[in-house]
Structure formats: structure tokens, C-alpha cells
Amino acid sequence: MADKKAREPEHKDRDQSQPQEGAPRLPDGQAPQQPDEGPARQAVVLGADQYDQSAIERSAPEPSGEQPPEEDLDPSLALDRDQYDQNAIRRDGIQRPDVPEPEDALGRTAALKRDQYSQSDINQPSAETASTMARRNEPTTRSRGNQKPDAETAFTRMPTVDRTEESVLIVQEPSVRVLIGDRGGPAPVRRVEGKEPPAEEASTPEPATRVNQAPVANADRGEGRADSQFEIDVLANDTDANTDDGPANFTLDRVAIISVDGDVETGRGQANIVNNQLQFVPGEDFDALAEGEKATVVVRYTMSDRFGGSSESSVTLTITGSNDAPFVSQAIASAADADDASYTIDLLSxxxxxxxxxxxxxxxxxxxxxxxxxxxIRISGNQMAVDPSAYAYLENNEQAVIEYRFTVEDDKGGTVDQVATITMTGTNDIPVAAADVGNASENQVLMLDVLANDTDADAEDHYGTLNLDRAEIVDSNGDSLTGQGSVTIANRQLRFEPGTDFDYLATGETATVTVRYEISDRAGATSEATATITVTGTNDDPVATADIATGHENQILTIDVLANDTDVDHNDAPSNFSLDSVQIVDGDGNPLSGQGTVSVVNNQLQFVPGSDFDNLASGESTTVTVRYVMSDNKGAESTSTATITVTGTNDDPVASADTATGHENQILTIDVLANDTDVDHNDGPSNFSLDSVQIVDGDGNPLNGQGTVSVVNNQLQFVPGSDIDSLANAESTTVTVRYVMSDNEGAESTSTATITVTGTNDAPVASADTHTGHENETLTIDVLANDTDVDHNDGPSNFSLDSVQIVDGDGNPLTGQGTVSVVNNQLQFVPGSDFDSLANGESTTVTVRYVMSDDEGATSESTATITVTGTNDAPVASADTHTGHENETLTIDVLANDTDVDHNDGPSNYSLDSVQIVDGDGNPLTGQGTVSVVNNQLQFVPGSDFDSLANGESTTVTVRYVMSDNEGAESTATVTITITGTNDKPTAAVESISATEDGAAVTGNFGATDAD
Structure with a gap:
């Protein structure tokens, strides 16, 4: 803005034109852009003596005499009687002698006055060959801000044109003649054919009329206090180029408080217009400012002169803060009990x-x-410290009320009164229960006077007035606990009964019991404490528990009779019991012999039957009673018995080995018990049982893959299954079966049965095959390679491929899927051309049924599934033809007629890879237009290469192109384009001539060419 202001004319006698309202204002020094075409243009008129055609660009009105529409005329060339238009004449730096111009104004347009001139350049030289002159009394298109009264005045200075440079007139003498129209603007111009301007265009001076200039609002500054409103006359320093306009007749139109970004802002006071001045009301928005603290507010204002010309500027206001007195929102109140903890109060809270x-x-x-x-209560600075314990003397619910009055003052002297009221309430003192201790043995009842050492600060509360309210046994966490005896209250004392809960304690061992109890004073205040009772253990007798055991007639038994004996003392257990004595006794407890023997071995009872029970039959039994004495590690004893049941045993049978023979698929049933024996006279094959059978190897280990064995009707059944199928015809092997048999008492014996198995021929098994290949690939497939035969001496090496045939899904013969044959005992598949239609990567399957046999003539049938995958076939590019005119750009879809045998390839997925103009031998050729690929099509641009063709004359252009399918396979073809010539316009050479008014006639040559 500062730069703009500096560039404005400062001469009082120069009125700067203002643009019409709503019209854009051009930057200083910039000429308005001229329209490209149109018959109506304006011009600056040169003096009557001479002019230069190259310096003038404005066209005259239409020959009809009608004036061009106002919007087609350029108002930038209007020159008023007392002013100029900055956009019409560009200043070259000649300063007026009497009034110096600022240096930064150089290059701008300057005013042309009656008594002054300036060197000027005339905007944009015309390409026309005729000059233009202004005609008076014709309407102008001057903007309303530049209009003058209805008068026409011509200003004429007659210099000599020194020279022209790039359409700029360099003059040494006053040289500009300007016509002023009847409304104060420039007269429109028209074309004239001679150098003499029409005589009727002379003008006589007309009186000037006032042209209003916009006022200039200048920035202001002001200041005030935050606690009062104030006014500022912002118009006082505003100016206006019109000498008859000034602050006295300016109007303050609008005011608004704005932010640094120029946006309207709230919460920063209020701006009003009062008596044509700015009134600023701070309100409460600046109360936060301290005394002397400052803040700035920017107010944007708009002002206008009496003719409506307006301008905008701003006022920067400095607001100085004033002191505000402090305030209090409420009085301070605090209440506490005399037994509360000390605390502090912020008196400024x-x-x-x-x-x-x-x-x-x-x-x-x-x-x-x-x-x-x-x-x-103590006060230090702004803090009040309160110690409630100082009011312990207060009776229960008695109160002390203390009120403090003080002044809150700020550092500028502002004050406000405040009150703090403290209320203290007395409370009852609780009694103090003190911890107690007591001792008892594990079964002793204990009475403990726990109140004896409890106290109360209240003098009237003492031992005689305290009450024992409740008591309970607790753990270390204070939770109720059972199994630790019991407690009750008896005669204001604690009664503890261990019961049997501590019998587990060893002699001298102790355990502690915690009893939590609660006491209360007369006012009901309570207190808790604990009584710790130490319980000491005594020794308890062990308890010997009766034992039972069983054994066979010849079995030695070792019995841990102490294992189930017990002792309530937790550190007494079988591990530290002693087996002191053992003795076999009868039913009355008397010693007994002939029933085996007993002794203590390793603190256990050992029973040896000897031969005393050999008379027992199998399963027959008798009992033996043994009395024993045991003790704990303190010597306390206990007696009990062990009852032993002795049972007779059976004698084992004897199993004998067996043999048998059969074919590889023959099921055999063998009575292996028939030759087995038992020494017991009442045991024989009729009451033997075949308990288990298992095929084993030579070492007796279980063996699989040799058939299966089972027990069927108390006999051995052998099923070879397919496990022996590997045997060749007449080949044999042996299978060993281990079996277990028992008598009717369950006594067992083990032996074996050896079975000889002879082989027979088995048919081979043809297995399905799969294979893959390309659409034109001949495949040789060894379909026998995965075929099998359980006979171990039969395999692919001695198999025969007997027949092959292509079939459909139902097994029916199928043609058109290639051919198959047997070549060197293998399947040969020849696709031929049956699969050429497959796209690249596309596949189909062919099923071939084949029959094969082993060397014994046994046959088997299976299939081979062949997956045929298509390969990409190259596309076929086909030649194209096209026609066009010499300057016509052609777009040719050369791919449209190209083909590809792959069914999924076609023009829609072809790519046009390259194009090139070539001669008849296929060599690259230039000067025949240009070709390129645009949107996958050939674009041919003739350019000017065929302008030489006469109208209707033609020539051909050959374009070689390369295209590819979506797999990248390529093909090449050509496009023949016939170009037909059209008539080209001749071109007239641009010439310029100069002439001097009243001088000799001039002539010139005008040349022309034609592309045809």
C-alpha cells in the first residue's frame, strides 16, 4: 500500500480518474489488454504534421458510420482536458520542469496538459497498413469516473518525429494531439485513407467540470483506559485529492474490531460511530489487565466523501489497564471434632x-x-493452622466457635473484607485396650482377666466401669479362625478351652492362639486388643490298628503292620514307631505252632509258611493270627493283630509244539490243545483253555504282515489274507504262532504252532496315471511304471501294455482328442492340431484307458489322464488402407481387422506397439507427416508436409506397424494412407511504409506466396 501511495500523482492540478464502480482497476503502468479481433478500435491521434503507421493500432468505426458498441472501445486511451488516463500513455522518464516527479514514478503514464508534454509509447502497434485519426463529436466509452461536461477540446502540440523503435514514438518536441469528446472523454476514431486528418476534427476548448476523486483514509492511533469509553476523530487526518473535499464533509460509515488476520473479532470491547467519530467502549473485556498493563485493539473503518467515494483504513488503540479491587465469593467456614487431625485453611481460598x-x-x-x-489456631501469612487436639477439654458434643475477621488486599491497594469461622466439637475419649498374654497346656481351660491392664483417659471411666463385650479367635490377618479351641466371656473375663484341638502337639511343643477382644466404656466408646495364649503339648499314646494280609501256600510275606498305626502327636508317625514283638496265636490269644513262623525284619512283620500249608488244594485257604506290640518314640505302647489268609495253589499244565500246512489264501483251523498235558489227574485237553495266540518271529517277538491268528471254538485259526500274496506260484514260507493255554484253575503254559504256506499267482494292479503336455507336444508315458503285483517276482519289468484307447467320461471311445498307441511297451499320445484352439495357459484333459498283464497272463485295467495346456499363437496383423486430406489428422484402428487363432485373443486385447512411416523398401521415411500411437490406435498427422499438393491431387503414405497379443507375440503389417490435397490460401507479406503529411507520395511493393 505504501508503494501504491507513493506512485500516486501529487500535483494539485491533476485529478486522478477513478474506475467506474464495479470495474476492475488495472495496476499502475499496465495497459489494458487489447482484443484480438474486431473492427472498432481506438487510437491516440498524432499531430497534424506527421504520424507513423507502425505506432498506431486502433481501427476506425465501421464504414457504415455506425459507432462500435461501448464495450468494444478501450477507455484506457481517454485523455481529459485536465488529466490523463494512466493506462493510455506510458511514461519514459521526462519530468516536468516545475514539479519534480518521484523516481519510482518512471515508466508510468503521465498527464498531457496544455502547457506540457511527455515522451510516450503508444500501446501495441497495429498490423493494419492504414493510419487512424480521431473524429470529434462521436460517443466515447470513457468510464464514468473520467467523464467531462459536454464539450470538445483539442490539445495539439506539433513536434517532429525523431525515430520509431518497436512501435514507440521517440520525440524531441511536443507532439501529441488529443481530441476530447463532448462528454469529456476521447472521441472515437475511424480509419482514414490519407495522411491529412479531416478538417472538421478541429475542436474548440470547452470548460472543465469537476471529477470526483476517492478520499484517502489514513491509519490512526489512539489510547484509553480499560475502565472508560473514549472517542477518536479518525477522519481528521483523512484526505481527498478534490480540494473541496475534506474531513469537514467526510462521513464515517462503518467500524469493526478485527484480528491480526483481518477477521471481525468479538470479546475485545465494542466499536461504535457517535457524532461521526469512532467511539470505543472497553466494557469488561479488559478487566484482566493489571494497572498499567496494556493491550492493543485494531478497528477497521470505512469512510466516504460527499459524492460517495470511499476508502478504508484502521485505528490501532492502546488500552491501559486499571486496578480492580479483589472480591470474595463466600465466607470461609470450617468445622472439626476435637479428635480430628491438624489441618490448614487457605484464607484466600x-x-x-x-x-x-x-x-x-x-x-x-x-x-x-x-x-x-x-x-x-495460628495464622501465618495467608494460611490458618488448626489443631483440634487443643479442644480435647470439650465435653462430648460441646462446641467452641471462633470467628476471624480480616481484609483481602491486592498489591495495588484494592481491598475486600472476609470472615473465617472455625467450629470445634468435643468428643468422648475412647478406652485403650492393651494386649494380654496367657499360657495353658494342650487340654487345660484358661481364665484370663484381659480388662486388668486396659485404661481410659476419662477419669470417670476405669477398670470397674469397663465392659468385655466380645471375643473371638483370629488368624494373623484378623480373620475368624476355627480349630484352635474356643473362647467365651465369663464373669468379665476371657475363658479359653483348648479341647482336643492341640492334641497334635508333641511333648513340650507349643502353639500360640490369638484372641481378639473388644471393650467399651460407659458412653459406648469401644477399643480392641488381642490376648496371645501359648498352648504347650503333652505326649499322647499311639494307636495300633489291626492288619490283614493274604498269600499262597508257599509264599513268604513281609507286612508293614505299623503303616496304618496312628498317634495324635503330629511329630509321631509310623516313621518313628517301633515294632517291639510278634507271635502267632490262636483264637484265645495263646501261642500256636505248625502255622508257619513270624519274626521282626526291618521293623516289619515277616511270615514264612514253610511246608505247613502244602496240604491245601488249589483255591482252598486257611487263616493265621499274629499278635504284635508297637510303641512311639516316647515309649508309649499299643497292641493289635495281623490276620493272614493262606491259599493253596494249582500245578501248571504243559503245552506241546504243533505243525500244519496250507496255500497262500487258505484259512487253517488247528487244534493245538490236543497234544497238551497236565500232571493234575483231573486236568486234561477237555478242560484246557486256549487263552491267546500271536504270530512271532524266530526270537519270539510279535510279527505283522504274516496273516492273522485268532481263537475260534478253543482252536487256533490262521487267516493268510493278502500278506502271503507276494509268494510266487508254488513258492512257500513258514509262519510261527505262539499260543498260551491254561487248565481249569488258570495255570498256564506256552508253546508254538509252525504253519507252512505255499504261494499261487496273483493278478497285477494297474494304477491310474496323470501327465501334462503342451497343445502340440507328443508325449510318451510309461503307464506301467506305477502298476504293481503282490507277487514279489512280478513288476513293471515283466508287465505288458496290451491296449490303449481315448475314452470319454463314460468310458466310450472318443475322437478329435489326438491319437494314442503302444510304442516300446509305453503309451504314446500325439495331440495333432486338435488342441490349437486353446489359449495360452488354458488347459483340457484327455482320458486314455489301457489294459496291462503280468508274465502269468493275469490282466488289469486303468486310465491315464493327460492335461493338455495351450500355448500362445502369434496374432496375424492385416494390412489396412485409409484416406484423408492434406491437413487432416487421422486416427485409424489398425487392430480392428487383425486376428489370432487363440479364441480368447482379439482386437480388444491387442496392443499397438510401434508405428513408423516407411518407403517402398521398408526404410524409415521423413517429410511424410508424423505417426504415433494414441489410445492404442494409429494417429497420422500430415502437418504441413502435404501442403504442396494441389487441390484434388493425392499421394500415398505407407506406415509400418507392429502389434502384439496379450502374451507379447507380435506381428507386423502396413497401413496405406492416401492423402488428397486441398487448396491453400496465399500469404501476403507484411510490409510497412512511411509518409509525411504534405510530403511527396510514397509507393511500396506488397509480395505474396502460396503453399500450393
């Missing part, structure tokens, strides 16, 4: 100050006792 930077303090403190005293 309910005080504040609108001036955020002010510091508050407490002053002039005075105390008023409503009741009680202030012994527990």
Missing part, C-alpha cells in the same frame, strides 16, 4: 481478582470469640 497479575494478601486480622478460645 474464596478470594479472587479480575486483574490476573495482581497478588493478594491477608491484612488486619482480628479474632472474635463466640465461645471457647483460639488456643488451637
Amino acid at each position: 474464596h478470594a479472587g481478582d479480575l486483574d490476573t497479575s495482581d497478588t493478594l494478601s491477608v491484612q488486619d486480622v482480628s479474632v472474635q470469640l463466640v465461645s471457647g478460645d483460639s488456643s488451637g
Whole structure:
């Protein structure tokens, strides 16, 4: 803005034109852009003596005499009687002698006055050969801001044209003649054919009329206090180029508070217009400013002169803060009980100050006792410390009320009164229960006077007035606990009964019991403490428990009779019991012999039957009673018995080996028990049982893959299954079966049965095959390679491929899917051309049924599934022809007639890879237009290469192109384009001539060419 202001003319006698309202204002020094075409143009008129055609670009009105429409005329060339248009004449730096111009104004347009001139360049030389002159009394298109009264005045200075350079007139003498129209603007111009301007275009001066200039609003500054409104005459320093306009007749139109970004802002006071001045009302928006603290506010204002010309500027206001007194939101009140903890009160907690930077303090403190005293209250600075314990003397619910009055003052002297009221309430003192201890043995009842050492600060509360309210046994966490005896209250004392809960304690071992109890004073205040009772253990007798055991007639038994004996003392257990004595006794407890023997071995009872029970039959039994004495590690004893049941045993049978023979698929049933024996006379094959059978190897280990065996009707059944199928015809092998048999008492014996198996021929098994190949690939497939035969000496090496045939899904013969044959005992598949239609990567399957046989003539049938995958076939590019005119750009879809045998390839997925103009031998050729690929099509641009063709004359252009399918396979063809010539316009050479008014006639030559 500063630069713009500096460039404005400062001469009082120069009125700067203002653009019409709503019209764009051009930057200083910039000429308006001229229209490209149109018959109506304006011009600056050169003096009557001479002019230069190359310096003038404005066309005259239409020959009809009608004036061009106003919007077609250029108002930038209007020159008023007393002013100029900045956009019409560009200043070259000649300064007026009497008034110096600022240096930065060089290059701008300058005013042309009656008594001055300036060198000027005339915007944009015309390409026309005729000159133009202004005609008076014709309407102008001058903007309304530049209009003059209805008068026509011509200003003429007659210089000599020195020279022209790039359409700029360089003059040494006053040289510009300007016509002023009847409305104060320039007269429109028309074309004239001679150098003499029409005589009727002379003008006589007309009186000037006033042209309003916009006022200039200048920035202002002002200041005021935050607590009062103030006014500023922002118009006082505003100016207007019109000497008859000034602050006295300016109007202040609009005011608005704005931010640094120029946006309207709220919360920063209020701006009003009062008596044509700016009134600023701070309101409460600046209360936060401390005394002397400052803030700035920017107010944008718009003003106008009496003719409606307006201007905008801003006022920067400095607001100085004033002190605001502090305030309090509520009085301070605090209440506490005499037994509460000490605390502090912030005396400024309910005080504040609108001036955020002010510091508050407490002053002039005075105390008023409503009741009680202030012994527990201390004030330091802004803090009040309260010690409720100073009021312990208060009776229960008795109160002391202390009131403090003080002043809250800010650091600028502003004050406000405040009150703090402290209320203290007395409470009852609780009794103090003290911990107790007691001792008892594991079965002893204990009475404990736990109140004896408990106290109460209240003098009237003492041992005789305290009550034992409740008691319970607790764990270390204070939770109720059972299994630790029991507690009750008896005669204001604690009664503890261990019961049997501590019998587990060893002699001298101790355990502690925690009893939590609660006491209360007369007022019901309670207190808790604990009594710790130490319980000491005594020794308890062990308990010997009766035992039972069983054994066979010849079996030695070792019995841990102490294992189930017990002792309530937790450190007494079988591990530290002693087996002191053992003895076999009868039913009356008397010693007994002939029933085996007993002894203590490793602190256990050992029973040896000897031969005393050999008379027992199998399963027959008898019992033996053994009395024993045991003791704990303290010597306490206990007696019990062990009852032993002795059972007779059976004698084992004897299993004998067996043999058998059969074919590889023959099921055999063998009576292996028939030759087995038993020494027991009542045991024989009729009551033997075949319990289990298992095929084993030579080492007796279980063996698989040799058939299966099972027990069927108490006999061995052998099923070879397919496990022996590997045997060749007449080949044999042996299978060993281990079996277990028993007598009717369950006594067992084990033996084996050896089975000889002879082989027979098995048919081979043809297995399905799969294979893959390309659409034209001949495949040789060894379909026998995966065929099998359970006979171990039969395999692919001695198999025969007997027949092959292509079939459909139902097994029916199929043609058109290639051919198959047997070549060197293998399947040969020849696709031929049956699969050429497959696209690249596309596949189909062919099923071939084949029959094969082993060397014994047994046959098998299966299939081979062949997957045939298509390969990409190259596309076929076909030649194209096209026609066009010499300057016609052609777009040719050369791919449209190209083909590809792959069914999924076609023009839609072809790519046009390259194009090139070539001669008849296929060599690259230039000067025949240009070709390129645009949107996958050939684009041919003739350019000017065929302009030489006469109208209707033709020539051909050959374009070689390369295209490819979506797999990249390529093909090449050509496009023949016939170009037909059209008539080209001749071109007239641009010439210029100069002539001097009243001088000799001039002539010139005008040349022309034609592309045809």
C-alpha cells in the first residue's frame, strides 16, 4: 500500500480518474489488454504534421458510420482536458520542469496538459497498413469516473518525429494531439485513407467540470483506559485529492474490531460511530489487565466523501489497564471434632481478582470469640493452622466457635473484607485396650482377666466401669479362625478351652492362639486388643490298628503292620514307631505252632509258611493270627493283630509244539490243545483253555504282515489274507504262532504252532496315471511304471501294455482328442492340431484307458489322464488402407481387422506397439507427416508436409506397424494412407511504409506466396 501511495500523482492540478464502480482497476503502468479481433478500435491521434503507421493500432468505426458498441472501445486511451488516463500513455522518464516527479514514478503514464508534454509509447502497434485519426463529436466509452461536461477540446502540440523503435514514438518536441469528446472523454476514431486528418476534427476548448476523486483514509492511533469509553476523530487526518473535499464533509460509515488476520473479532470491547467519530467502549473485556498493563485493539473503518467515494483504513488503540479491587465469593467456614487431625485453611481460598497479575494478601486480622478460645489456631501469612487436639477439654458434643475477621488486599491497594469461622466439637475419649498374654497346656481351660491392664483417659471411666463385650479367635490377618479351641466371656473375663484341638502337639511343643477382644466404656466408646495364649503339648499314646494280609501256600510275606498305626502327636508317625514283638496265636490269644513262623525284619512283620500249608488244594485257604506290640518314640505302647489268609495253589499244565500246512489264501483251523498235558489227574485237553495266540518271529517277538491268528471254538485259526500274496506260484514260507493255554484253575503254559504256506499267482494292479503336455507336444508315458503285483517276482519289468484307447467320461471311445498307441511297451499320445484352439495357459484333459498283464497272463485295467495346456499363437496383423486430406489428422484402428487363432485373443486385447512411416523398401521415411500411437490406435498427422499438393491431387503414405497379443507375440503389417490435397490460401507479406503529411507520395511493393 505504501508503494501504491507513493506512485500516486501529487500535483494539485491533476485529478486522478477513478474506475467506474464495479470495474476492475488495472495496476499502475499496465495497459489494458487489447482484443484480438474486431473492427472498432481506438487510437491516440498524432499531430497534424506527421504520424507513423507502425505506432498506431486502433481501427476506425465501421464504414457504415455506425459507432462500435461501448464495450468494444478501450477507455484506457481517454485523455481529459485536465488529466490523463494512466493506462493510455506510458511514461519514459521526462519530468516536468516545475514539479519534480518521484523516481519510482518512471515508466508510468503521465498527464498531457496544455502547457506540457511527455515522451510516450503508444500501446501495441497495429498490423493494419492504414493510419487512424480521431473524429470529434462521436460517443466515447470513457468510464464514468473520467467523464467531462459536454464539450470538445483539442490539445495539439506539433513536434517532429525523431525515430520509431518497436512501435514507440521517440520525440524531441511536443507532439501529441488529443481530441476530447463532448462528454469529456476521447472521441472515437475511424480509419482514414490519407495522411491529412479531416478538417472538421478541429475542436474548440470547452470548460472543465469537476471529477470526483476517492478520499484517502489514513491509519490512526489512539489510547484509553480499560475502565472508560473514549472517542477518536479518525477522519481528521483523512484526505481527498478534490480540494473541496475534506474531513469537514467526510462521513464515517462503518467500524469493526478485527484480528491480526483481518477477521471481525468479538470479546475485545465494542466499536461504535457517535457524532461521526469512532467511539470505543472497553466494557469488561479488559478487566484482566493489571494497572498499567496494556493491550492493543485494531478497528477497521470505512469512510466516504460527499459524492460517495470511499476508502478504508484502521485505528490501532492502546488500552491501559486499571486496578480492580479483589472480591470474595463466600465466607470461609470450617468445622472439626476435637479428635480430628491438624489441618490448614487457605484464607484466600474464596478470594479472587479480575486483574490476573495482581497478588493478594491477608491484612488486619482480628479474632472474635463466640465461645471457647483460639488456643488451637495460628495464622501465618495467608494460611490458618488448626489443631483440634487443643479442644480435647470439650465435653462430648460441646462446641467452641471462633470467628476471624480480616481484609483481602491486592498489591495495588484494592481491598475486600472476609470472615473465617472455625467450629470445634468435643468428643468422648475412647478406652485403650492393651494386649494380654496367657499360657495353658494342650487340654487345660484358661481364665484370663484381659480388662486388668486396659485404661481410659476419662477419669470417670476405669477398670470397674469397663465392659468385655466380645471375643473371638483370629488368624494373623484378623480373620475368624476355627480349630484352635474356643473362647467365651465369663464373669468379665476371657475363658479359653483348648479341647482336643492341640492334641497334635508333641511333648513340650507349643502353639500360640490369638484372641481378639473388644471393650467399651460407659458412653459406648469401644477399643480392641488381642490376648496371645501359648498352648504347650503333652505326649499322647499311639494307636495300633489291626492288619490283614493274604498269600499262597508257599509264599513268604513281609507286612508293614505299623503303616496304618496312628498317634495324635503330629511329630509321631509310623516313621518313628517301633515294632517291639510278634507271635502267632490262636483264637484265645495263646501261642500256636505248625502255622508257619513270624519274626521282626526291618521293623516289619515277616511270615514264612514253610511246608505247613502244602496240604491245601488249589483255591482252598486257611487263616493265621499274629499278635504284635508297637510303641512311639516316647515309649508309649499299643497292641493289635495281623490276620493272614493262606491259599493253596494249582500245578501248571504243559503245552506241546504243533505243525500244519496250507496255500497262500487258505484259512487253517488247528487244534493245538490236543497234544497238551497236565500232571493234575483231573486236568486234561477237555478242560484246557486256549487263552491267546500271536504270530512271532524266530526270537519270539510279535510279527505283522504274516496273516492273522485268532481263537475260534478253543482252536487256533490262521487267516493268510493278502500278506502271503507276494509268494510266487508254488513258492512257500513258514509262519510261527505262539499260543498260551491254561487248565481249569488258570495255570498256564506256552508253546508254538509252525504253519507252512505255499504261494499261487496273483493278478497285477494297474494304477491310474496323470501327465501334462503342451497343445502340440507328443508325449510318451510309461503307464506301467506305477502298476504293481503282490507277487514279489512280478513288476513293471515283466508287465505288458496290451491296449490303449481315448475314452470319454463314460468310458466310450472318443475322437478329435489326438491319437494314442503302444510304442516300446509305453503309451504314446500325439495331440495333432486338435488342441490349437486353446489359449495360452488354458488347459483340457484327455482320458486314455489301457489294459496291462503280468508274465502269468493275469490282466488289469486303468486310465491315464493327460492335461493338455495351450500355448500362445502369434496374432496375424492385416494390412489396412485409409484416406484423408492434406491437413487432416487421422486416427485409424489398425487392430480392428487383425486376428489370432487363440479364441480368447482379439482386437480388444491387442496392443499397438510401434508405428513408423516407411518407403517402398521398408526404410524409415521423413517429410511424410508424423505417426504415433494414441489410445492404442494409429494417429497420422500430415502437418504441413502435404501442403504442396494441389487441390484434388493425392499421394500415398505407407506406415509400418507392429502389434502384439496379450502374451507379447507380435506381428507386423502396413497401413496405406492416401492423402488428397486441398487448396491453400496465399500469404501476403507484411510490409510497412512511411509518409509525411504534405510530403511527396510514397509507393511500396506488397509480395505474396502460396503453399500450393
